[in-house]
Amino acid sequence: MAAITLQGVTKRYGSVTAVQALDLAIHEGEFMVLLGPSGCGKTTTLNMIAGLEEISDGTLLFDTTDVTRLPPHKREVAMVFQSYALYPNKTVAENIAFPLKLRRVPKAEIERAVAGVAEQLELTPLLGRRPNQLSGGQRQRVALGRAIVRQPSVFLMDEPLSNLDATLRLSMRSLIKRLHHQLKATFVYVTHDQAEALTLADRIAVMRGGVVQQLDTPEGIYERPANIFVASFLGSPQINLLREGLPRPDWVAEGRDVIIGLRPEDVARPGEGLATLGGRVELVSPLGSETQLEVALSGGSVTLRVPKDWRVREGEALEFGVDPARLHAFDAATEQRIAP
Amino acid sequence: MRLRLSYDDRSAAILVFPVLAVLLVVAAYPILYSFWVSLHDIVLTRPLRRPFVWFENYERMLGDARFHTAVLRTTVYTVVTVTVTTVLAVGVALFLNESFRGNKLLNALLLLPWATPSIVNGLMWKWIYDPTYGLMNALLVKLGLLDSYRAWLGDPDLTLFLISNAAIWKQMPLAALLLLVTMKAIPDDLYRAAKVDGATVFQRFVHVTLPALKPGLMLVLVYETMISIRHFDLFLIMTQGGPGDASYTLSWLIYVETFRSLRFGTGAALSYLLAMLTFLLSWLVIRALGERNA
Numbered sequence: 001m002a003a004i005t006l007q008g009v010t011k012r013y014g015s016v017t018a019v020q021a022l023d024l025a026i027h028e029g030e031f032m033v034l035l036g037p038s039g040c041g042k043t044t045t046l047n048m049i050a051g052l053e054e055i056s057d058g059t060l061l062f063d064t065t066d067v068t069r070l071p072p073h074k075r076e077v078a079m080v081f082q083s084y085a086l087y088p089n090k091t092v093a094e095n096i097a098f099p100l101k102l103r104r105v106p107k108a109e110i111e112r113a114v115a116g117v118a119e120q121l122e123l124t125p126l127l128g129r130r131p132n133q134l135s136g137g138q139r140q141r142v143a144l145g146r147a148i149v150r151q152p153s154v155f156l157m158d159e160p161l162s163n164l165d166a167t168l169r170l171s172m173r174s175l176i177k178r179l180h181h182q183l184k185a186t187f188v189y190v191t192h193d194q195a196e197a198l199t200l201a202d203r204i205a206v207m208r209g210g211v212v213q214q215l216d217t218p219e220g221i222y223e224r225p226a227n228i229f230v231a232s233f234l235g236s237p238q239i240n241l242l243r244e245g246l247p248r249p250d251w252v253a254e255g256r257d258v259i260i261g262l263r264p265e266d267v268a269r270p271g272e273g274l275a276t277l278g279g280r281v282e283l284v285s286p287l288g289s290e291t292q293l294e295v296a297l298s299g300g301s302v303t304l305r306v307p308k309d310w311r312v313r314e315g316e317a318l319e320f321g322v323d324p325a326r327l328h329a330f331d332a333a334t335e336q337r338i339a340p
Numbered sequence: 341m342r343l344r345l346s347y348d349d350r351s352a353a354i355l356v357f358p359v360l361a362v363l364l365v366v367a368a369y370p371i372l373y374s375f376w377v378s379l380h381d382i383v384l385t386r387p388l389r390r391p392f393v394w395f396e397n398y399e400r401m402l403g404d405a406r407f408h409t410a411v412l413r414t415t416v417y418t419v420v421t422v423t424v425t426t427v428l429a430v431g432v433a434l435f436l437n438e439s440f441r442g443n444k445l446l447n448a449l450l451l452l453p454w455a456t457p458s459i460v461n462g463l464m465w466k467w468i469y470d471p472t473y474g475l476m477n478a479l480l481v482k483l484g485l486l487d488s489y490r491a492w493l494g495d496p497d498l499t500l501f502l503i504s505n506a507a508i509w510k511q512m513p514l515a516a517l518l519l520l521v522t523m524k525a526i527p528d529d530l531y532r533a534a535k536v537d538g539a540t541v542f543q544r545f546v547h548v549t550l551p552a553l554k555p556g557l558m559l560v561l562v563y564e565t566m567i568s569i570r571h572f573d574l575f576l577i578m579t580q581g582g583p584g585d586a587s588y589t590l591s592w593l594i595y596v597e598t599f600r601s602l603r604f605g606t607g608a609a610l611s612y613l614l615a616m617l618t619f620l621l622s623w624l625v626i627r628a629l630g631e632r633n634a
Contacts, residue, residue: 082529
């Protein structure tokens, strides 16, 4: 196991700075997710941890060892790629065995390790096949197998589920989570998918423009977003952000120019202790378990998620209640959160 | 029964017909006619008597000592040319696959030898090897590696390799380009995965580059074999089969039989033997590479 510490890590490509003075402490055995839109520097950060990209500035520590200038194979990390990156001319067994073979592990030991990993990932019947004879999910399991067979202390995953269909993604997500529990190794996982980040992570680092916007637990990121970018990046449908039309929380000073945020699910029937809002229903989208509404308020339109028994029709007037404590307030100029 | 063709099939047939007709006239007819010629004893010094002799021409040539020499020389020349061309092409392709300043310019320059006409290439190397004013002599003497000028192409032990060198200079660029295209298609993630797995530069070449290069290598090997085995122009310009029989290859023998001795029958028979040899070698190369690929 290893803790990973990035101190002022910077990556520059010519005049472009991809990652800017990044400070990040990943604890031993932690599942850290780097989350952000494409081009935010998350993959570059992962590649620097792997040793696949040179670090322009700053220090990278594994526990207390400085690995900043160490080549990838000396860092004892394993990596899983979005494209699976399986060797096309090798069978499943040969793919999994490859890292051990390079380390001159005795043949009998390799066979034992490969059989163990294959069983763990349900790959045993596929061991003799080549990657082009496998489905996407099977390929990604082989890639995971190749990573875990070495028992490294750090696992790096670069959007490993992005090429899979939705159902497969769900089952692979739980497989990865189970693996993390079993292996107790440090995982660094890059994704642009908020659902993946929220379900897998111990902590999430939300990145934009090569800078970490917020580092917190999934709950903390969702419930207390540090700025408007984080608030809008997580949550589906997106958080409603209005300058007017939503009640002002009492912790926001009078006269301050603010943007108020309301998560679509933070609404209820009007009641005691709730601020009552009213508007005209513009669009009703039933989602089965609940209903998504678009409601025109005085300050703009908001998206709401309500229980399906609300029975609302398009064009009707709707009154609903909002708990002021559940509202988010951001400074209109800096876009930073105004904490209660 | 009437053959019923769909609209698409009919259009395709109509569009393909002109090309097919031209091919029949310029390719199929000469092939069949030359086979017909190879079964006759045709000598242009007595053009009116041309008896049908079945496979006598083939028999005679297969027993001819010149044919045995020619097969040996052709084999040596082909093996050397194809091997060196391919190895060099892999090296050059690997080099050009790296990103560095001036890469594009080098890519363009690489094609220059390939774009040079064969005759020009032959003359150029003949001058380089020239015993009185050749560049190679001058260079080696200036560098102190040689005491006095030598007649390079007059040395029977060297001739074949010197011609081979000229052929490699012209053929290697295309081979390198074909391999470079194959190399560019190898996903970068494979190299990154191999790096993380702990592969050295050499191991990455063996486990990632080489397997992916197989289709390109097969193309290069077959193409270069087919070209080298039938090479003629360099031999005509540089040595004319000599000194002695040092560069007496199959295509040179065909030329001598057909156009110097004017024995068209045996010339055609030899051409057929060469064609069969080309097919056989290409098939062997494809099979050897294909088996390891399966």
